Amino acid sequence: MHTSKNSTSLLDYQGIYPCPVCRLGKIKSLSLMEAFGCDCGKNIFTADLEKQLLKMPTMQPPLTWYWNGKCWQRGQLEGREWKWYHWLLVVGFVMLPTALVALSAYIFPATPGSNLSWLPTIWVGLAFLLHLGIVGWLIIEFYQFPFWTYLRVSWRLLLDR
Ligand SMILES: [Zn+2]
Incomplete structure (x- = not known):
């Protein structure tokens, strides 16, 4: 488990964050797992705390979001940008x-x-x-x-x- 970085603006397993998928639910860490779950009950995410990234591994290719301290920014996906x-x-x-x-x-x-x-x-x-x-x-x-x-x-x- 990562220790809290003593700031609510960082992505860590102690915090509660808006769900980047449904935008209505809240996500928080699942007990004993290095993963986040949405209270809409459906979406499971894994996190990369070093990069402040959230990943949705059930999507192919996986969707990623970057936590900028206030909200989620959609990660770049190879070949999936709208031109x-x-x-x-x-x-x-x-x-x-x-x-x-x-x-x-x-x-x-x-x-x-x-x-x-x-x-x-x-x-x-x-x-x-x-x-x-x-x-x-x-x-x-x-x-x-x-x-x-x-x-x-x-x-x-x-x-x-
Ligand atoms: Zn959700």
């Missing part, structure tokens, strides 16, 4: 199919007044929403944002109030 050109891919992925569908609806318009004249509009909207949904899901996966844990813990806190 500016990713936005180009996102916009392209959503806009290109939508534009193609819109273009074909424009070139081959439905007969006005026919039963299916509303179809191209719905089709364009669906293409947009579908691709937006796919991109949103990919972004959640990219950041490994624990969406369901977050929802569950917020809901529980709401009920406890």
Whole structure:
């Protein structure tokens, strides 16, 4: 066991810290283990006190956070940084199919007044929403944002109030 460094701003096994994953629970060291657990009950972390790092080993690759004395900073993950050109891919992925569908609806318009004249509009909207949904899901996966844990813990806190 590490000894307390006599300051509450350092990461040590005596302290209680906000959970970097759900951001709502608190993490504290598990008894007899050099590990932290969140009181949301789900997340277990290992710590590197020398580097003031917290690691979530159940994620692959492991997620890390750096304790700066006040809050957690997301550690750098190899190949997992969001680059500016990713936005180009996102916009392209959503806009290109939508534009193609819109273009074909424009070139081959439905007969006005026919039963299916509303179809191209719905089709364009669906293409947009579908691709937006796919991109949103990919972004959640990219950041490994624990969406369901977050929802569950917020809901529980709401009920406890
Ligand atoms: Zn948590």
